[in-house]
Amino acid sequence: MLLNSSGWMPELTNETENNTHLLTDDFFTSSSFEQIRSSSSTSSSSCSTESEMDGRRIYCSGRDLHTISSDIFAYPDITYLELSPTREACLNFKLNELPNTIGRLTELHILILDTNNLHKLPNELCNLRQLLILVLSNNSLSALPDNIGNMEQLESIHLANNRIRDLPVSLFQLKNLTFLDLTSNKLRQLSDGIGQLTQLQTLLLYDNRLHFIPESINQLKNLTTLWLGHNRLRTLPRGLTQLKQLDWKHNYLSTMLDENPLVNPPISICRLGFKAMDKWHEKNPSVNSLDLDGVQQKTARQSSVGDEGTNKFSVRISTQFYP
Numbered sequence: 001m002l003l004n005s006s007g008w009m010p011e012l013t014n015e016t017e018n019n020t021h022l023l024t025d026d027f028f029t030s031s032s033f034e035q036i037r038s039s040s041s042t043s044s045s046s047c048s049t050e051s052e053m054d055g056r057r058i059y060c061s062g063r064d065l066h067t068i069s070s071d072i073f074a075y076p077d078i079t080y081l082e083l084s085p086t087r088e089a090c091l092n093f094k095l096n097e098l099p100n101t102i103g104r105l106t107e108l109h110i111l112i113l114d115t116n117n118l119h120k121l122p123n124e125l126c127n128l129r130q131l132l133i134l135v136l137s138n139n140s141l142s143a144l145p146d147n148i149g150n151m152e153q154l155e156s157i158h159l160a161n162n163r164i165r166d167l168p169v170s171l172f173q174l175k176n177l178t179f180l181d182l183t184s185n186k187l188r189q190l191s192d193g194i195g196q197l198t199q200l201q202t203l204l205l206y207d208n209r210l211h212f213i214p215e216s217i218n219q220l221k222n223l224t225t226l227w228l229g230h231n232r233l234r235t236l237p238r239g240l241t242q243l244k245q246l247d248w249k250h251n252y253l254s255t256m257l258d259e260n261p262l263v264n265p266p267i268s269i270c271r272l273g274f275k276a277m278d279k280w281h282e283k284n285p286s287v288n289s290l291d292l293d294g295v296q297q298k299t300a301r302q303s304s305v306g307d308e309g310t311n312k313f314s315v316r317i318s319t320q321f322y323p
Helices: 025-029 031-037 070-074 100-104 123-127 169-173 192-196 215-219 238-242 274-283 285-289 292-299
Strands: 002-004 007-009 048-052 055-060 078-083 110-112 133-135 156-158 179-181 202-204 225-227
Touching: 070 100, 100 123, 169 192, 192 215, 215 238, 238 274, 274 285
Parallel strands: 055 078, 078 110, 110 133, 133 156, 156 179, 179 202, 202 225
Antiparallel strands: 002 007, 048 055
16 A cells, blocks of 8 residues: 555556556555545545545546445445546446445435446435435436435436436426436336426436427426437427427527427427417417327337447536536
8 A cells, every 4th residue: 555645545556457446345444544535635546535625525437346345335424426437448347236335325415326337226325315416327227216206405317328218206206306317218208297397407308219298398497408309209298388498499409309200390390499389389279189199109110219229438428517
């Protein structure tokens, strides 16, 4: 073990690659770990902590993700934990499982677990009632814990590039949520419960399998960014035009609506903004009787999107600005 000008750090070995350092159980149980936790200097190692105004921070990447000790979860005063490959060179080293002892870190504010190989999450994760930001993008998750609604302080959830098909009902209890990224998943439907997330400012549903959007979305009065592109939408809820902070006219992006078989209203009308959409509805009231059941049967035979071919290393497309 070494102590250098940048602070305490594990000694380099011949096995160390890509500027990542092998950590053993001894690291987390040693007095040296206590020394680094009380130090205000930042280590250049791949797993380091630093003293911050809002508490303690721990970073782990590279080989550390294969050898990480469960003892890291024995320090409940940690407020920031990052267990993630931070660059492409580290992609061979990923976290395969999140231990249920994560539930001990009850003071966590930020948890970053993106670009790993997680297939499921322990229910104990939902014990983190002080968590503000949860980053799980670029994993292999097919579901979220049923009691995620217990994490009532959550403001930002990043779930891009996973395999999520359905959202738990309790998710819609997160009244403080302002950012929800579900880009490139396998969602087939969006519950009416989405309208309960009235603080949402950003909702990213790009590249899923959605056939329709519920009318309750018109309750999201604070919404400024909505991505619905690359789905199976043929119709949009009439109430969408009530979201005045969302109007697409001047800042339209392809991720917002493109790559949908829209007819109600057509994509060309949507790009002109909400006033044009309202006028179109006034001139075409009969289109509102569109047979959605028939549409679902027809579009279900279309090729899927967001499957295994999705690029799993998106270099934190959504997490780069942590809202």
